[in-house]
Amino acid sequence: MTETTHWLSEPEQHAWRSFVRMQERLAGRLGRRVQAESGLSVADYGVLVHLTEAPEGRLRVLELARVVEWEKSRMSHHVNRMAKRGLVVREDCPADARVALVCVTAAGREALATAAPCHVEAVRHLLIDPLSPAELAMLAQVSNRILEELDKGCD
Amino acid sequence: MTETTHWLSEPEQHAWRSFVRMQERLAGRLGRRVQAESGLSVADYGVLVHLTEAPEGRLRVLELARVVEWEKSRMSHHVNRMAKRGLVVREDCPADARVALVCVTAAGREALATAAPCHVEAVRHLLIDPLSPAELAMLAQVSNRILEELDKGCD
DNA sequence: GCCCCATTGATGATGCATCAACAATCTGTT
DNA sequence: AACAGATTGTTGATGCATCATCAATGGGGC
Numbered sequence: 001m002t003e004t005t006h007w008l009s010e011p012e013q014h015a016w017r018s019f020v021r022m023q024e025r026l027a028g029r030l031g032r033r034v035q036a037e038s039g040l041s042v043a044d045y046g047v048l049v050h051l052t053e054a055p056e057g058r059l060r061v062l063e064l065a066r067v068v069e070w071e072k073s074r075m076s077h078h079v080n081r082m083a084k085r086g087l088v089v090r091e092d093c094p095a096d097a098r099v100a101l102v103c104v105t106a107a108g109r110e111a112l113a114t115a116a117p118c119h120v121e122a123v124r125h126l127l128i129d130p131l132s133p134a135e136l137a138m139l140a141q142v143s144n145r146i147l148e149e150l151d152k153g154c155d
Numbered sequence: 156m157t158e159t160t161h162w163l164s165e166p167e168q169h170a171w172r173s174f175v176r177m178q179e180r181l182a183g184r185l186g187r188r189v190q191a192e193s194g195l196s197v198a199d200y201g202v203l204v205h206l207t208e209a210p211e212g213r214l215r216v217l218e219l220a221r222v223v224e225w226e227k228s229r230m231s232h233h234v235n236r237m238a239k240r241g242l243v244v245r246e247d248c249p250a251d252a253r254v255a256l257v258c259v260t261a262a263g264r265e266a267l268a269t270a271a272p273c274h275v276e277a278v279r280h281l282l283i284d285p286l287s288p289a290e291l292a293m294l295a296q297v298s299n300r301i302l303e304e305l306d307k308g309c310d
Numbered sequence: 311g312c313c314c315c316a317t318t319g320a321t322g323a324t325g326c327a328t329c330a331a332c333a334a335t336c337t338g339t340t
Numbered sequence: 341a342a343c344a345g346a347t348t349g350t351t352g353a354t355g356c357a358t359c360a361t362c363a364a365t366g367g368g369g370c
Contacts, residue, residue: 015295
């Protein structure tokens with residue numbers, strides 16, 4: 001440790017703290033609202049969205065994990081819990097005995113249909129409405145810039 | 156459900172998805188880096204920062220929970236785990252037998268001293284550097300705007 | 311002094327995320 | 341056919357977050 005750290009300036013620190021605070025509180029509020037009004041967690045919601053968008057409403061566990069950017073293990077556990085609640089069912093794949101297909105149930109589709117307007121309204125109320133169109137565009141741009149950087153370095 | 160939902164437009168949806176993706180991946184990367192290089196989670200880091208900034212390096216559990224914006228229960232559990240690792244110690248308060256004081260240990264200060272440069276560098280690399288100063292300022296402004304909205308409605 | 315009740319905090323239960331280890335199956339090679 | 345290695349997914353352990361509940365204490369009014 002011969003090098004000295006390049007500490008954050010005052011405005012940098014402020015930006016970082018505001019950003020983190022905003023993130024945490026936004027995620028918390030959104031999650032609690034959707035959960036309370038629809039009985040689905042944000043995680044459930046994402047899984048169901050991708051499932052219903054898939055042909056025949058079903059996907060392999062690994063494919064599902066890929067689209068929502070989760071680890072396969074997390075998806076496996078989560079699918080079990082969702083199946084226990086009747087939101088999805090597991091099916092075997094005739095072509096490949098290794099793969100486990102996950103399929104939305106009618107109850108899952110219904111839960112999603114209930115959650116979707118609630119989710120959209122929360123997003124609109126908490127993020128879209130408070131910002132001008134220009135600010136929203138800027139936020140998207142900033143997000144994409146950071147995502148590029150994240151993709152670049154796997155460190 | 157007589158009212159029809161005001162769905163997100165294409166750019167709105169894109170902004171939202173980019174934002175969420177960025178958040179999740181940024182938090183994940185930052186957490187894993189700090190954890191790997193210093194042995195502290197981001198949660199540990201925040202607790203230690205506030206503790207070391209307090210007079211005599213100690214705070215009541217509830218006060219600590221307030222400054223990091225956690226529930227008291229979460230803090231109680233977390234302090235237990237940190238105490239088990241030797242990062243903090245619990246002390247009794249002579250003036251009020253209800254309160255539990257939490258105090259940083261030397262090991263805690265040392266762990267923080269190790270983690271801090273690593274944390275700062277990760278923040279700089281992942282967030283500050285990819286953005287122009289104007290973009291960073293805009294991000295702070297946007298964050299604060301959203302925070303205002305969050306403070307307004309407790310719904 | 312004594313009661314009411316607010317404050318402060320701990321605890322146990324539950325669900326979730328991650329990790330490492332494992333099992334089953336498929337595919338290509340010999 | 342048989343084996344090696346890759347693919348696909350499950351499982352159990354551990355730590356973390358939240359919720360509801362409980363216990364102890366302090367402070368004010370009578």
